[in-house]
Amino acid sequence: MKIIVLLKRVPDSEAKILINKEGTGIREDGVKFVINTYDEYAIEEGLLMKEKVGGDSKVTVVCMGPDEATEAIRTALAMGADDAVHIADDSLSNPGPFTTATIMAKAIGDEEFDIIFCGKQAIDDDMAQVHCILAEMLDIPQVSVAIAFELSDDTTKATVSRRIEGGDEKIDTSLPVIVSCDKGLNDPRYASLPGIMKAKKKEIRKKSLADLGFSEIPGGGRSRILKWLPLPKGGECRMVEAEETPDAVRELVRLLREEAKVI
């Protein structure tokens, strides 16, 4: 079983995010970067499937990101992934989902695979689009927001559960398939110290856009980020207080009508 896990390096959820002066991205100085939280579920699920099927099963990490993303990749290798493809190119900064998917589709097309696991979304830009576009480009089925993944005994099919309003939805799918993973799917393992030691010797194949056969950034015209803006400051909070609740409600309605002019 050949498994691919898509990985993105994102700012730590505890990091304080500030927009740079030019409005073209975030200020990266002093910000700690980690593996996207949902991608950790994807890595774990890949490793679980590899352990379940055994034989010559293999987990390959595919990551697009700057040179510094090697630390995130190396962490995935320390968790137990076998090798990695790192797409890094100086010309790529804040590529949109279509561009990312186009490049990744090319890189993945060069690999063998039965299942692709990825996070349901990246916790930085929250687009949740790359895996959908990838499925289309690779012409394979996709199941998103998985909370359970069950491989059939003959390893040709899978049943995936996704949490929806009021219950779970179970979907049977053929392989190959791309599955985006949600919290609850599994409990990601730590990168053990022997794992960290072994990861040093594992191969990270670095590829530039030219290596993948692109002469320019693909899909650049589809969408473009015009400007990054900081969150607007929240307004003052005013408490409406009164002895009796109906009086407070009357006062609130008056304020909404006369001062805020929203009703």
Added chain:
Amino acid sequence: MCIELTEEERMIQKTARDFARKDIAAVVEESNRNGVFQDDIYRKLSELGFMGMTMPEEYGGVGFGNLCLVLALEEISRVCPSTAIAVSVHNSLTNHIIFRWGSGDLKKKYLPRMTSGEAIGVYALTEPNAGSDVAAVRMSAVRDGNEYVLNGSKILISTGDKAGVIIVIACTDPEKRTRHLTAFAVEPDFPGFSIGKIEHKMGMKASTTVELVFEDCRVPASNVIGKEGRGMQIALGSLDGGRIGIAAQSLGIAQTALDEAVLFARERQQFGKRIVDFQATRWKIADMATNIEAARLLVYRAARLRDAGRACSKEVSMAKLFASRIANEAVYDALQIHGGVGYTEEFKIERFFRDARVLEIYEGTSEIQRIVISKKILEEYEQMYLA
């Protein structure tokens, strides 16, 4: 000397941090309130490789250095300082002593069991009349054929009741000066070994502290570490590693004191404003943070020197002396910032305040560290004048 961490060191630090914040944090309150040593936590730490961090692969270790051990101990101590005790003693004393001075057979016999975490390593030196004064050890070990017979007791032994292997320093020949002591590897099921008094401590409650009693305890002669008469050399030669461990533990405690102080001060309001906005609070925060940064540089440098195989007793003692002192200042100031509630069990700082006190006592008191430092400094001056 570069203090910037490598990618590999940051990964080890992250695993330790994530494990401490998730798995240890889940049981930390209960284990410290009820004085429970968490076997399950040590089993998991072993599975992740933390019990054989600095041992080579051939003995089941992962071959990382002292700085990696420091990073792990610091992260564990940020959540539960008592959990760090067994990890520190096991790695920096027991594993290290058997690896450095033990015979090939002894290494093969014990190290794989210790690096896998099956056997927790314990170090037994202190006696009612010996501790800082190593030479005063009086527990007797008398040769009898292929065995030694041990008699006496060791007190204040960390994790003694959970031991898989205990390194015992005993007196084999009271007549020989400096060659009178011998180190033994003792297993708890050797006949004549038992656990004596269990101490009720001020802090570090998730780590047990006990008396070990030896009554005609028979130890195979092949379990002598090094040679007969090498005990003093082994005890003194392993001090540095143990001290770096406690210095790392001090960093973790100091960092949590600062973290908790800032969190609390940002929330707490008095006289119509947050107490973090009072200059009295700000100055405490600035001093704590500066001290922690300075201590961290000392500790990391000492660990790097040791990893480079350089003589570093002075630097290690400076790191231990300074880090343990500023940790106690940090918990004091952090509790002061908390005010009355900081004195209750509701807030973490109460536990860290109690845990911190022993940092200036075990693995060489602050007074002993000053003796080591001043002795080295004076030697350096004498050499300067001779040159």
